[in-house]
Amino acid sequence: MNYKCLICQIKSLEQRFEKFRIAEQDRDNLMGEMIEELAKASKRNFFSPETTRSIIARLKGFSNIKDPYAKEKEEGNQLLLKRYDEFKALIATSADPFNTALRLAVAGNIIDFGPTTHFDIESTINKVLASDFAIDHSLQLKDKISQAKTILYLGDNCGEIVLDKLFLETISHPNVWFAHRDSPILNDATEKEALEVGINKYARLISNGDDSPSTLLHRVSNGFREIYNTADLIISKGMGNYEGLMYEKDRRLFYLLMIKCPVIAEKTGTNTGDFVVMQNQNEAVFSI
Numbered sequence: 001m002n003y004k005c006l007i008c009q010i011k012s013l014e015q016r017f018e019k020f021r022i023a024e025q026d027r028d029n030l031m032g033e034m035i036e037e038l039a040k041a042s043k044r045n046f047f048s049p050e051t052t053r054s055i056i057a058r059l060k061g062f063s064n065i066k067d068p069y070a071k072e073k074e075e076g077n078q079l080l081l082k083r084y085d086e087f088k089a090l091i092a093t094s095a096d097p098f099n100t101a102l103r104l105a106v107a108g109n110i111i112d113f114g115p116t117t118h119f120d121i122e123s124t125i126n127k128v129l130a131s132d133f134a135i136d137h138s139l140q141l142k143d144k145i146s147q148a149k150t151i152l153y154l155g156d157n158c159g160e161i162v163l164d165k166l167f168l169e170t171i172s173h174p175n176v177w178f179a180h181r182d183s184p185i186l187n188d189a190t191e192k193e194a195l196e197v198g199i200n201k202y203a204r205l206i207s208n209g210d211d212s213p214s215t216l217l218h219r220v221s222n223g224f225r226e227i228y229n230t231a232d233l234i235i236s237k238g239m240g241n242y243e244g245l246m247y248e249k250d251r252r253l254f255y256l257l258m259i260k261c262p263v264i265a266e267k268t269g270t271n272t273g274d275f276v277v278m279q280n281q282n283e284a285v286f287s288i
Contacts, residue, residue, distance in 0.1 A: 005048045019068035049214030067184040076159025101170035108160035109258040134274035148232035156238030168202040178203035183211045214244035253280035
């Protein structure tokens with residue numbers, strides 16, 4: 001694990017103690033224990049989302065709170081649902097509805113309680129509508145969508161999934177699977193939130209069988225893996241999913257994300273704050 005990821009994980013611990021309401025008398029020992037585990041993880045080829053999962057699993061053992069981001073997830077979904085018709089009209093009246101819907105879906109990736117708790121969805125939407133993608137394989141994606149018999153869409157965060165729903169409505173593909181997390185982790189979407197925003201109107205829902213804030217193929221369920229292996233196109237939303245899949249040598253993969261940390265910026269040759277629509281390369285050239 002990159003040392004910058006290690007620093008980010010340590011910085012997040014205090015906020016996560018607060019979210020899980022960890023008792024003060026437990027925090028000193030937990031902090032020391034987790035720093036030791038992070039030090040071990042830094043020497044192994046661990047994905048950062050897998051380390052996050054391990055930390056949160058440990059915190060759950062000291063807390064009665066099962067879904068500490070429940071309020072943020074509901075608020076994020078409701079904020080975007082209230083504007084759904086507004087965004088739908090924007091897409092319908094645009095010169096390129098596909099491109100506009102795609103841009104809104106990528107902008108939604110700013111809603112993330114992993115790397116930060118501070119984000120401005122309004123300015124992010126305005127920026128993505130007015131700027132170029134730092135990596136732009138959107139035409140290739142559009143072509144692949146038209147050719148695909150089956151699409152697997154890997155969901156990420158709540159709030160964001162409302163704009164994913166809008167994108168799926170826009171492409172109107174007859175055979176889409178939408179993957180969600182198996183149980184609560186950060187503000188990532190589970191089946192509960194996917195149903196609440198109505199993604200099931202435009203895709204069949206499937207759990208990936210894991211509670212990591214990512215798609216880690218060595219941890220997913222057999223049922224999910226079967227869909228993953230047979231899909232003609234895999235659309236991976238968000239930085240967490242990208243971190244879990246960036247080593248895959250699979251041209252079916254398209255990554256849709258906002259670059260939110262310097263490590264991923266460096267690995268993709270972009271800058272923090274950039275928007276990316278990127279087809280996976282034949283060879284795994286990035287590493288953390």
